[in-house]
Amino acid sequence: MTTLKELAKLLNISVSTVSKALNDSHEISENTKKRVRELANNLNYKPNRIAQQLKSNKTRTIGVILPTVTNPFFAEVLHGIESVAANSDYDIIVCLSNETLYKEERSLELLANGSVDGFILAVARESQIQNHTAHLQKVIDSNIPILLFDRVMENVDCNKIIVDDYQSVFDATLHLIQKEKRSQILLLSNIEELSVGKLRINGYTKAMQSQNLEPKVLRLSHNDKVEQSILNYLEENPNIDAIISIDHVTGIVAINMAKKLGKNIPKDLSVIGFGYENTPLLSDPKISLVHQMAFKIGKMSMDLLIESITTTDTELKTIVIPSELEFNQTTLFK
Amino acid sequence: MTTLKELAKLLNISVSTVSKALNDSHEISENTKKRVRELANNLNYKPNRIAQQLKSNKTRTIGVILPTVTNPFFAEVLHGIESVAANSDYDIIVCLSNETLYKEERSLELLANGSVDGFILAVARESQIQNHTAHLQKVIDSNIPILLFDRVMENVDCNKIIVDDYQSVFDATLHLIQKEKRSQILLLSNIEELSVGKLRINGYTKAMQSQNLEPKVLRLSHNDKVEQSILNYLEENPNIDAIISIDHVTGIVAINMAKKLGKNIPKDLSVIGFGYENTPLLSDPKISLVHQMAFKIGKMSMDLLIESITTTDTELKTIVIPSELEFNQTTLFK
DNA sequence: TTGTATGCGTTATCAA
């Protein structure tokens, strides 16, 4: 790697002159600038980023800590984050907590040593269950900003980007009741331990109660045979006329199981799932869904974090991103 | 952020003594070490990573450049890379080329300034189509190692981790012919422009020819209505008795379309797709597939890159990861 | 217009 010092030596001028020339300082003559630039070009000189970071005490790097990246929601959020980063000349260091508190703590710890200017984080399942916030607070106290998205913790003071989990499911439920005249609506849940899961179930429950209907929730623990559980439930409760799934898998499984039982979708049974991008391609008929604006969440998270880093203004915000109900082929209403 | 200088001042000793004490140097007395450690602990001192990087001229950071992360294959590879990184005390900076040559070049350019010790990269669709390698060669020439995985370029001298794309599809095809007595086997392709796509199609074609059968390839361009194209083909060619899909979506679509036409799977029609993890959950019956060991590919890529960085031995390797044929419910043979 | 000196935080060499 070529350095300023080497350029200076070859040109018989001082390091600072070279530095200024390359930064197009008005102090330097055009002639010198030209000579310097030419040599720098020939030798493929690039300022050493690490040295710049040490000097400026800024890394232009953000730590992104995700519970997993194989969940398409988080993958798409990451996509959004990266797109802003690339346009704003930031790098992102990605860590995966694998849903564990331990790894989340460790990742924060390892990067909170000057490696990054801030964090974007969705808390791990385990951290959320234990309601553990000390590790987050510690980082914030050391003056490194954190932005929480999607899965947030109430009692952490930082910027947050969240989805209207409650409202979106409330609306979807009301839609099924009022527009599609459904009353035996089943909710499928395998994430009731997460803040977002609770909110979604809550939105469903409240909507049902508001119409004097009885909520029915089928909780699928993670080791369950998801398919068999759903199949059994539908067999034992043939009157079910609508299903809401609050994750991106069980809705499609439900479609397959209902078809197996000879049900016509959406005539006999409406289905609304959660999903993203090409989720609908994977089911027949194409699943209608609550489209969480994952890409947008990523973009806005990065935008807000950068803003909080670069401006001195410190008022904390919580921004709610509305999701969109996307009607495909598993609902009566288009 | 606490620094060595601050600790030294508070303890009335020199910076170098503090540094040595914290690094447990034998030169320092136990007593001093203890005092230093205590204060460091109290003030939550952590050595500034950037300064260490500048001093050592090593970043312990790897640049990972992926075409996309919403494709579950790349997401899982990233997972594998991250797991090794975390265990080896490396950070990863992630960039997404979004399948464009421009972004791929830019990402390499921006990180090849001392920000990373090496790169892991799967080339963008566009780079592959144009067979553009200059940007890769330039980085390698500047002594920053690159590891290519999955989508590789023939004429770039570097370590490579690849999948046995040819062999896996060859084997799958032969299985359908010999074990399941199929002869009218259709291959679905939407990635024929990629090196891996070509290899997979080739594996299929050669296997068919070896048994004196005529290859049939349905190429689905990216704007096509995938569902309609497949449905039409199956209607016009009712004698098709097996389908091989070389991506992770069209196989499931094919299952849904075949069911729509009243075909019994696997009795009338065998289906083998490509996929990962919980792909099978999304179809009914559960799709049989070529399981690309994505996590393993990520792990081995990172392992090999780290090895090439830390050892002086420079012989370049190409490692082939065998994929596994996973029989689920869309094949006769279990 | 150019050059000298200093510092970012750390580590290593050498002197005390």
Next chain:
DNA sequence: TTGATAACGCATACAA
């Protein structure tokens, strides 16, 4: 056993 000094590569205040 401890400390002074230099160096990593860059940027800038200040001197010439």
